[in-house]
Amino acid sequence: MTDQPQQTADKFLWQPNAKLLLFVCLMTPLLISLGYWQLDRAEEKRQILAEFVVNQQSAPAALADLSGDTNLQYRAVQLSGKLDATRRLLLDNRVRNGRPGYEVFEVLTPVTGSHMILVNRGWVQASLDRNQLPEIEPVAGQVRLSGSLYRVLKGGLQLDDGIDVVSNWPARVGWVSAVRAERLFGDQFFAYQLRLDSDSPGALETGWPTVAVQPEKHTAYAVQWFVMVLVLLIMTLNANSNIAAWLKYKMGNR
Numbered sequence: 001m002t003d004q005p006q007q008t009a010d011k012f013l014w015q016p017n018a019k020l021l022l023f024v025c026l027m028t029p030l031l032i033s034l035g036y037w038q039l040d041r042a043e044e045k046r047q048i049l050a051e052f053v054v055n056q057q058s059a060p061a062a063l064a065d066l067s068g069d070t071n072l073q074y075r076a077v078q079l080s081g082k083l084d085a086t087r088r089l090l091l092d093n094r095v096r097n098g099r100p101g102y103e104v105f106e107v108l109t110p111v112t113g114s115h116m117i118l119v120n121r122g123w124v125q126a127s128l129d130r131n132q133l134p135e136i137e138p139v140a141g142q143v144r145l146s147g148s149l150y151r152v153l154k155g156g157l158q159l160d161d162g163i164d165v166v167s168n169w170p171a172r173v174g175w176v177s178a179v180r181a182e183r184l185f186g187d188q189f190f191a192y193q194l195r196l197d198s199d200s201p202g203a204l205e206t207g208w209p210t211v212a213v214q215p216e217k218h219t220a221y222a223v224q225w226f227v228m229v230l231v232l233l234i235m236t237l238n239a240n241s242n243i244a245a246w247l248k249y250k251m252g253n254r
Helices: 018-056 063-067 178-185 215-239 243-252
Strands: 076-096 099-110 117-125 142-150 171-173 193-196
Touching (some): 076 178, 117 142, 215 243
Antiparallel strands (some): 142 193
């Protein structure tokens, strides 16, 4: 067998390179698994978007619903109570339109009900000086807040801020959920937080994307991984044989 199979064109020759084939055998399953992972992510995002549409079109939830087992993700709700501005959380590293900032969380004590509710008032821009926290107007007295319910999705990014229990307020944190709020505040919370509507009392800059990446983009990523597999196999075939010269010879002798 010749050491340069590409120079022989009248017949197909296969001369495998062991190291190259080992690399391909390792890379191909990895690329395929990445493609299927992106397809799974696309399906997951489609389910989230479908859930958003259904629950947004449902009747507003009541306070009594918050302690039940009903799926209330993205459900509209109106709640009355007092917001506590003395114990405020600032969710760090929230970027909007290229500007760094915080999402502002305060605790709502409902008029009725034993549990407190974590309220996301919205976004404020951060100062270039990290030691300077934003000044935010508190909401005085009893108010009726409107917004949508939200529970932090699994698998989200959680920055380790090293905080267990807050001793100085306001506190800057890397991540927050209703479950974590129970540790930070030392109180009991409903499982859902309230994201304020733009016209609700106490609202700052509101509006949150339902999903950060659309299903179509995940599908496009999957196609890219599968195309890479195809390209890798074609390149492997070409590098381990004289297929290019052989096909050219065949086409020229038709």
